[in-house]
Amino acid sequence: MTDQLPPLVQRLRDKLSRSRDFSISLVIHFIIIVLLGGVIITKVVPEPEQITGTIAPVADAVRPPPTDKTTLKQEMSLDKLINPAPSKDQPDIIFSEQKNPQAPIFVKSIDIPPPNADQVPAAISKMESIAPSTVNEITPEVLTQLAKTQRIWMGTPGKGKHAEYDFTAFIGQYSGGNWNSTVRVSNGKIDAGSLPNLLYLMSSWTKDRVRTNYTNVRAIRLDSDELLNVRPPFIFLTGTRDFQLTEKEVENLRAYLKVGGCIWGDSSVPGQRSRFDLAFKREMRRVVADVDKNFEPLPADHPLYSQAYFKDVKQMPAGLNNYRLPIYAMKMYGEVAILYTANDYGDMWQVGLDQDGKIDLGRNVAGQYVATNPAIYDQRDVYLRNINRDSLEASYRFGANVVMHLLTRWQSKVGEAATSTL
Known part of the structure; x- marks a missing residue:
């Protein structure tokens, strides 16, 4: 062994x-x-853009992505918050008997991470620091066209707060992107949101001397003949995503500007370098087609401030998440032709104010909000900042000044031609 x-x-x-x-x-x-x-x-x-799938494919579009990853994260978060996915069991719009019955019922539908509310706005880009371009000359033919355009929507001319106007506001429906990011569309009709709430207060504040037709805010296709037939005093463009205008849309907008129209862009993501911010500036340069023209910050003595309806509004109010970038513009014939606000006032205007200046939290018989979108309001001081009565009133008063300026900007140049028989 x-x-x-x-x-x-x-x-x-x-x-x-x-x-x-x-x-x-x-x-x-x-x-x-x-x-x-x-x-x-x-x-x-994959990159975040591939994951979210929020950017609609646009053929041959140039899409310079935001270089700031914090801005990209904030943009995607706001896009999900402001544009929640539709729900199949979402109820029909129900109206109540309260003061602002035109606002729709909003249904809360959010599930997102918070954006970076403390983000510091990016520095003004190089292209916006170039010296202002030369002013176009107003020929007699141009003056006649401006006068004709103004007569389409002008009411009874007057001075100051005694003037009367009657017009319909239009939101531009462009190719790609999400042109209706700050309004509610039901059965093809804009029921409420940013412009309807702003125009409702304007009618109230002016005692209907400015008849805004706030119950009839309309979408208008930028490639349609209606744009040049109606010639609205301005077209409101907004969104959160990249987009590229078709050649027909570019041609229509260019012709619209030449007869006195104005494009008002308001980014639905506050700050610079978002997808909409980059796309809007890029596409507006296609519309203007003038290499010498650039977005210029409006000075403090511009008529939008110095001759404003609310003269106490001397500067840009803080927008969503407390952004306070200046108001930018491109001019034609010496007047604003393209105006751009990058502080996201449109989403602030999804929170309505009533005639007494209080946040309108009225509900219908089913207990649902009527004038305020809870997807915005319920996230105040959580994901979204600067949503309170004072800041909202300041933003509404500023918005009213912008609208009044766009209604009156040609009066000093058109003069007697606007009131003569044409």
């Missing part, structure tokens, strides 16, 4: 040795697989 012991011990030692070598080899292979696997996973994870 003792003679057989050494071989057994030897075989056992050999097996243990092989087992140890196998274990070490297994551990080494595992480590190598983990390291290589991490590299492969890192390479195949």
Whole structure:
């Protein structure tokens, strides 16, 4: 027995040795697989834009992505908050007997991470710091066209707060993107949101001397003949996403500006370098087609401030998330032709004020909000900042000044031609 012991011990030692070598080899292979696997996973994870799928594909569009990852994250978060996915069981709009019955019932539908509310606005881009371009000359033919355009929507001319106007506001429906990001559309009709709430207060504040037709805010296709037939005093453009205008839309807008129209862009993501911010500036340069023209910040003594309806509004009010970028413009014939606000006032105007200046939280018989979108209001001081009565009133008063300026900007130049028989 003792003679057989050494071989057994030897075989056992050999097996243990092989087992140890196998274990070490297994551990080494595992480590190598983990390291290589991490590299492969890192390479195949798509960029945020691919994950969200919120950017509608546009053929041959140039899409310079935001270079600031914080801005990109904020933009995607706001896009989900402001534009929640539609619900199949969403109820029909129900109206109540309260002061602002034109606002729709909003249904809360949010599930998002918070944006970076403390983000510092990006520096003004280089293209906006170029010296102002030369002023176009107003020929007699241009003056006649401006006068004709003004007569389409002007009411009874007067001075100051005694003037009367009657007009319909239009939101531009452009290709791609989400042109209706700050309004509610039901059965093809804009029921409420940014412009309806703003115009409702304007009618109330002016005691209907400015008849805004706030119950009939309309969408207008930018490639339609209606644009040049109606010639509205301005077209409101907004959104959160990248977009590219068709050649027909560019031609229509260019012709519309030449007869005295104005494009008012308001980004639905506050701050610069968002997808809409980049797209709007890029596409407006296509519309103007003048290499010498650039967006210029309006000075403090511009008539929009110095001759405003609310003269106490001396500067830009803070917008959503407390952004306070200046108001930018491109001019034609010495007057604003394209106006751009990047502080996202449109989403603030989804929270309505009543005639007494209080936040309108009225509900219908079903207990639902009528004039205020809870997807915006319920996230105040959580995901969205600067949603309170004072800031809302300041933004509404500023918006009223913008509208009044766009209604009156040609009066000093057109003069008697606007009131003569044409």
